[in-house]
Amino acid sequence: SYELAQPPSVSVSPGQTASIPCSGESLTKQYVYWYQQKAGQAPVVVIYKDSERPSGIPERFSGSSSGTTVTLTISGVQAEDEADYYCQSADYSGTFWVFGGGTRLTVL
Amino acid sequence: QVHVVESGGGVVQPGKSLRLSCAASGFIFSKYDMHWVRQTPGKGLEWVGVIGFDGENKYYGDSMKGRVTISRDNSKNTVYLQMDSLRADDTAVYYCARDDYGSGTHSPWGQGTLVTVSS
Numbered sequence: 001s002y003e004l005a006q007p008p009s010v011s012v013s014p015g016q017t018a019s020i021p022c023s024g025e026s027l028t029k030q031y032v033y034w035y036q037q038k039a040g041q042a043p044v045v046v047i048y049k050d051s052e053r054p055s056g057i058p059e060r061f062s063g064s065s066s067g068t069t070v071t072l073t074i075s076g077v078q079a080e081d082e083a084d085y086y087c088q089s090a091d092y093s094g095t096f097w098v099f100g101g102g103t104r105l106t107v108l
Numbered sequence: 109q110v111h112v113v114e115s116g117g118g119v120v121q122p123g124k125s126l127r128l129s130c131a132a133s134g135f136i137f138s139k140y141d142m143h144w145v146r147q148t149p150g151k152g153l154e155w156v157g158v159i160g161f162d163g164e165n166k167y168y169g170d171s172m173k174g175r176v177t178i179s180r181d182n183s184k185n186t187v188y189l190q191m192d193s194l195r196a197d198d199t200a201v202y203y204c205a206r207d208d209y210g211s212g213t214h215s216p217w218g219q220g221t222l223v224t225v226s227s
Contacts, residue, residue, distance in 0.1 A: 030209070031209065031212075033208075033214065035153075042203065042216075042217045042218065042219050042220055043153065043203075043217055044216070044217075045214045045215075045216070048208070048213070048214035049212055052214075054214055086152065086153050088153070090209060094209055095158065095167050096155065096158075096167060096169070097143055097145070097155040097158070098155065099145075099152060099153045099154065099155065100152075101152050102152040102153070
């Protein structure tokens with residue numbers, strides 16, 4: 001079955017920049033949503049439509065797209081950003097949702 | 109404000125059935141496709157299926173295909189997930205979510221409802 005590819009883990013020190021890539025063939029056609037999920041909580045949208053940031057999400061969260069890869073970037077990482085991050089998109093037809101396996105961001 | 113609340117989870121024996129509900133508010137429910145997503149303990153997110161805005165079209169992911177049916181009642185702003193022949197590996201938190209691809213927006217997920225399949 002079709003899945004999006006994410007690294008299982010990323011580690012950065014506070015104040016540094018974290019980049020989490022997500023790749024998949026359908027990403028040239030379908031938008032990506034990024035979710036942050038902290039332990040015991042529901043996923044929260046931090047980026048939608050590849051690079052749009054919902055109100056209430058800090059400006060240090062940004063998204064970009066290039067070909068079949070989209071990237072979530074967190075600039076000036078803070079301890080509170082430690083969480084699992086999932087990318088989500090759709091198949092070419094836009095019918096099926098597909099998720100990345102998730103990336104655990106560790107703030108050292 | 110968009111709000112979805114899942115309910116109906118609990119402990120169920122293997123082979124039994126369970127129906128989950130998702131009550132929506134804060135938007136015109138009948139205009140949106142609705143999805144179900146699940147998360148098994150310690151694992152990632154997995155798409156379960158989707159129902160079209162008018163209930164006509166339904167599509168399911170491979171993991172539960174043939175054992176689940178999604179339905180909706182637009183008069184009650186509610187979407188349902190009927191799960192049959194449950195197995196231990198169906199133990200998960202089940203979330204419903206609005207499809208925002210057509211509108212190009214975003215919306216929050218509910219807190220989910222935990223289903224535990226165990227004898």
